[in-house]
Amino acid sequence: MERRPTSFDIAALAGVSQPTVSRALSGNPSVSEETRARVLAAAEQLNYKVDKNASGLRRRSSRTLALLFFEEETPGGALINPFYLSLLGPMVRSCAERGYDLLISFQQLSSDWHVDYEDSHKADGIILLGYGDYLQYRPKLEKLIERGAHFVRWGSLSDGALGATVSCDNEQGGFDATSHLLQQGRRRIAFVGTVDPGYPEFLDRWKGYCRALRAAGIEPDERLQCDGDAAEVAGATAVQRLIARDADFDAVFAASDLAAIGVMHALHALGRSVPADVSIVGFDNIPAAGLSSPRLTTVSQNPRQASEALIDAILTLIEGGGAKNCLLPARLIVRESSIVPH
Amino acid sequence: MERRPTSFDIAALAGVSQPTVSRALSGNPSVSEETRARVLAAAEQLNYKVDKNASGLRRRSSRTLALLFFEEETPGGALINPFYLSLLGPMVRSCAERGYDLLISFQQLSSDWHVDYEDSHKADGIILLGYGDYLQYRPKLEKLIERGAHFVRWGSLSDGALGATVSCDNEQGGFDATSHLLQQGRRRIAFVGTVDPGYPEFLDRWKGYCRALRAAGIEPDERLQCDGDAAEVAGATAVQRLIARDADFDAVFAASDLAAIGVMHALHALGRSVPADVSIVGFDNIPAAGLSSPRLTTVSQNPRQASEALIDAILTLIEGGGAKNCLLPARLIVRESSIVPH
């Protein structure tokens, strides 16, 4: 039950002063190699670890980043967006490589988090992963900026891009997905996903869809456009609506994998075969996409790349560098659900 | 760019001394209500937030918990176990409710993390979520205990239960899953999953499987037992092996959902129908289980309950209470993959 050792204990054991211990451990070049070795040995021997609180207090930084998920009000506590979840692993690793710790937190859109983390020196910067209506949380971003907080967010660049933003090229992804379906000979391609400006990422995917169609000489047909969110039921609803409209579709580009899987289930129940009768492409490459049958063709936002970009951006910001936005490529992953059999 | 306010600034504004500010904000009863109100108003006005570093340094605690995933060595950085991922949301919420922050970290089994978090006062306690061979990380737990670290782990209780352990009743889950298959009239039930003692949770599920069979007067058949890990390919491999052995099975209890989904794919490729020809039950209730077709019957470990139990346990430990183990119930979720059509 003895007290944890401090830098003074190490100093005494190594026969130097406390400041020298601090310098030796932090790699300060003004300490000789021979002394440094002695200090390191002493630290090792006593199981010494720098006290992060004291260190942070002195340096006025915590070498910690806060990862903040925020979401619309939900009663039971909703699931985290699968893409954000896939960001988690790479993010933790990126942080660790750079000597930062990662704090994670959830916030309701309505709550008053603002810059608490930074104000309390609990974190040096914030990474925001928000879902839900962008228009609703936009005011929060404005407040962050006003208070001079260091933050980076994942989101769309085409919505005014408040604060440093890292984004995936959703428009290109939508274009590639649709082009792929066209290459498969499909002509009546439905779009499932909202075009609500509160969800600019979906809107971008839709724009890419339209561009691809027009590039092939096809004018987007309103009857093939089905509003819906990113849930599985949105897919089922969309199929019902398409059938009710007698829309005559031979492919579906769903702006989310969950919706795409919902579409597949609904078509299966109706006895229409995927991909023989209808080709499907999703978006996000969630784990379930690789496990569905048929396996889902989808557009992948590379989680490792995304994590790196977010961490790079926030660290640049913390070090006083300018905030530059970043647009990452989306990649089409062709699996079974879209391939028309000969 | 002005400096952040300190408790001295608040003190000056409220016309009291710094210690009074500290007392007022921490709810110390020795400060009068009238003074407290003045202090709170001043703090509000200046956007004051207690500096966590200074506070932590003084109190020698951080009001932070570390969530530590550790895993076998993998080259690219493997995915996090889906069940652990589902724990994340509820865990963050539980922490927040109790006024704690949550730090997350990954560690390779080989790395030397020990009690770094606690030694450096970065966290007051550690929650360990480990996967991979238990025998490999057991020595790490011993070292933690030896160093007097506060930690709780998720794992099996039937393996010696080193340290405070929260667990799901895997044996009962295996029993329920198998009983359900027996109720469906199945008699030749295969088991997919390892019985390696390094994976005691799988072993427990297998024991439950055996108990259910024997309760129905059936002696477990070795030819129906297929070793394999929790990956999707393990399911495919198992099916191949069963066929090669001519094992004549009409149901599969897979000790993980991923393996169960692998089994379904393999059977589908062989033209055998699920659930008409073969009934399937998985374990874990990962998101993809509810999305497969047919939707997978599985055994669920309640993530919210598990999170609460883990947080309760670690906080009890931190407050000096004794460490008691905790066994949570598993619940069978009946979906489509197991139901024999009439």
Next chain:
DNA sequence: CGCAGCCATACATACGTATTCACATACGTA
């Protein structure tokens, strides 16, 4: 030989809070 210049280390201090102790005031009792 003396002085400028450099290197390695020590001294002193500040970071912002929480807590121990002392103190002043007000009140009730003898």
Next chain:
DNA sequence: TACGTATGTGAATACGTATGTATGGCTGCG
């Protein structure tokens, strides 16, 4: 009036580190 007690606040200090400044020993050059 004198005294004990309860109550609310202030003064002083410690937590463990990082860093600006000072110091001592050394080399090299005139």
